[in-house]
Amino acid sequence: xxxxxxxxxxxxxxxxxxxxxxxxxxxxxxxxxxxxxxxxxxxxxxxxxxxxxxxxxxxxxxxxxxxxxxxxxxxxxxxxxxxxxxxxxxxxxxxxxxxxxxxxxxxxxxxxxxxxxxxxxxxxxxxxxxxxxxxxxxxxxxxxxxxxxxxxxxxxxxxxxxxxxxxxxxxxxxxxxxxxxxxxxxxxxxxxxxxxxxxxxxxxxxxxxxxxxxxxxxxxxxxxxxxxxxxxxxxxxxxxx
Amino acid sequence: xxxxxxxxxxxxxxxxxxxxxxxxxxxxxxxxxxxxxxxxxxxxxxxxxxxxxxxxxxxxxxxxxxxxxxxxxxxxxxxxxxxxxxxxxxxxxxxxxxxxxxxxxxxxxxxxxxxxxxxxxxxxxxxxxxxxxxxxxxxxxxxxxxxxxxxxxxxxxxxxxxxxxxxxxxxxxxxxxxxxxxxxxxxxxxxxxxxxxxxxxxxxxxxxxxxxxxxxxxxxxxxxxxxxxxxxxxxxxxxxx
Numbered sequence: 001x002x003x004x005x006x007x008x009x010x011x012x013x014x015x016x017x018x019x020x021x022x023x024x025x026x027x028x029x030x031x032x033x034x035x036x037x038x039x040x041x042x043x044x045x046x047x048x049x050x051x052x053x054x055x056x057x058x059x060x061x062x063x064x065x066x067x068x069x070x071x072x073x074x075x076x077x078x079x080x081x082x083x084x085x086x087x088x089x090x091x092x093x094x095x096x097x098x099x100x101x102x103x104x105x106x107x108x109x110x111x112x113x114x115x116x117x118x119x120x121x122x123x124x125x126x127x128x129x130x131x132x133x134x135x136x137x138x139x140x141x142x143x144x145x146x147x148x149x150x151x152x153x154x155x156x157x158x159x160x161x162x163x164x165x166x167x168x169x170x171x172x173x174x175x176x177x178x179x180x181x182x183x184x185x186x187x188x189x190x191x192x193x194x195x196x197x198x199x200x201x202x203x204x205x206x207x208x209x210x211x212x213x214x215x216x217x218x219x220x221x222x223x224x225x226x227x228x229x230x231x232x233x234x235x236x237x238x239x240x241x
Numbered sequence: 242x243x244x245x246x247x248x249x250x251x252x253x254x255x256x257x258x259x260x261x262x263x264x265x266x267x268x269x270x271x272x273x274x275x276x277x278x279x280x281x282x283x284x285x286x287x288x289x290x291x292x293x294x295x296x297x298x299x300x301x302x303x304x305x306x307x308x309x310x311x312x313x314x315x316x317x318x319x320x321x322x323x324x325x326x327x328x329x330x331x332x333x334x335x336x337x338x339x340x341x342x343x344x345x346x347x348x349x350x351x352x353x354x355x356x357x358x359x360x361x362x363x364x365x366x367x368x369x370x371x372x373x374x375x376x377x378x379x380x381x382x383x384x385x386x387x388x389x390x391x392x393x394x395x396x397x398x399x400x401x402x403x404x405x406x407x408x409x410x411x412x413x414x415x416x417x418x419x420x421x422x423x424x425x426x427x428x429x430x431x432x433x434x435x436x437x438x439x440x441x442x443x444x445x446x447x448x449x450x451x452x453x454x455x456x457x458x459x460x461x462x463x464x465x466x467x468x469x470x471x472x473x474x475x476x477x478x479x480x481x482x
Contacts, residue, residue, distance in 0.1 A: 239459060
């Protein structure tokens with residue numbers, strides 16, 4: 001059995017040639033030839049069944065055979081805003097995992113106790129594209145570059161807003177309980193802090209801007225595990241049956 | 242502020258000397274000295290506050306100052322039985338994450354479509370010990386070595402038993418719905434298959450032995466992500482508030 005081939009091609013229906021980064025894989029690795037079938041994911045809700053019309057050294061031309069519009073498998077809009085970890089591979093791992101699990105938007109925060117003050121978005125984007133293809137997600141999530149914590153929380157935002165922190169002395173609700181009380185189509189934004197947590201100032205500032213403090217449960221989690229749990233909880237609460 | 246030091250010492254109350262693997266860290270890395278305080282985790286539900294009585298090149302002696310019995314933060318017994326992935330680092334990553342999230346027992350299955358037919362348990366055990374310390378888990382989870390799928394499912398087992406698989410044509414319940422219908426103290430065992438899934442024969446055999454088929458949701462997940470989701474769902478359903 002031939003494994004189905006999936007390529008990520010934004011606006012696939014407005015082109016007839018694979019982009020350069022996918023061409024190498026199609027022509028050199030998979031050795032596709034005229035007449036072979038493959039699937040194009042446009043990252044905007046449609047998967048296209050297509051056929052190779054010409055495959056040469058550096059070009060792979062196609063024609064679309066059928067448009068297959070997909071349905072979203074969860075409700076609302078899941079937005080994770082997280083302070084990137086010092087070790088970049090922990091963030092990369094998390095991005096792969098939350099893409100498989102399913103989210104809509106990720107933002108990266110520069111916080112008071114952040115150990116990482118700069119971030120290379122293109123590498124994370126490549127990891128997400130790869131996981132989108134592997135897990136066949138019809139929608140490409142949106143990634144936003146590093147932004148200061150105070151700028152982020154000042155941005156207007158639809159739906160429910162939570163800040164996850166570890167201070168025992170600041171009262172917190174359970175995130176999963178809160179998620180279950182949310183209307184299905186309501187957007188959710190969850191903030192997850194750096195290795196050293198948010199500062200109490202940051203928690204206070206977020207609360208002043210409408211973020212409610214939450215806990216991710218009884219466990220002491222690393223930053224990347226906390227980010228993944230926030231997305232898992234959102235997905236479980238918002239999945240369509 | 243000095244960070245609190247945690248050491249994993251089984252039967253800590255029956256000894257007065259750190260084991261060799263922890264001594265190096267205590268004496269050479271942290272440079273603990275007579276009178277310094279640390280915490281000993283016995284992996285069986287108690288954390289001990291202790292004091293260094295002697296620290297020399299290769300020995301670190303202690304006396305226990307106070308026993309701090311811990312309470313479990315979730316109900317029942319969470320058992321994940323999974324076919325290890327071809328790339329061992331994916332299993333190592335998963336073991337770290339499920340330790341942080343919280344589980345009780347893990348078993349490894351040799352399945353028809355397994356790409357990995359042997360497993361070095363000591364390395365996984367070291368990763369779990371490290372995550373137990375980092376996430377301050379009072380109980381050390383139990384790890385069982387690789388076993389054939391058919392031997393595993395024939396073992397008698399308490400509580401609810403599920404097999405997660407991806408065959409659309411074999412009816413499946415949603416694992417999280419099932420977990421929520423389970424009595425709080427009931428043990429749960431969840432089987433997760435290899436990259437190529439369980440064979441339909443294996444699914445049938447498991448069903449004959451009382452395993453009910455379940456789905457982990459609408460997403461196409463890698464094996465290690467599926468294992469982590471199974472533990473996350475169990476933890477969310479069984480956590481104490």
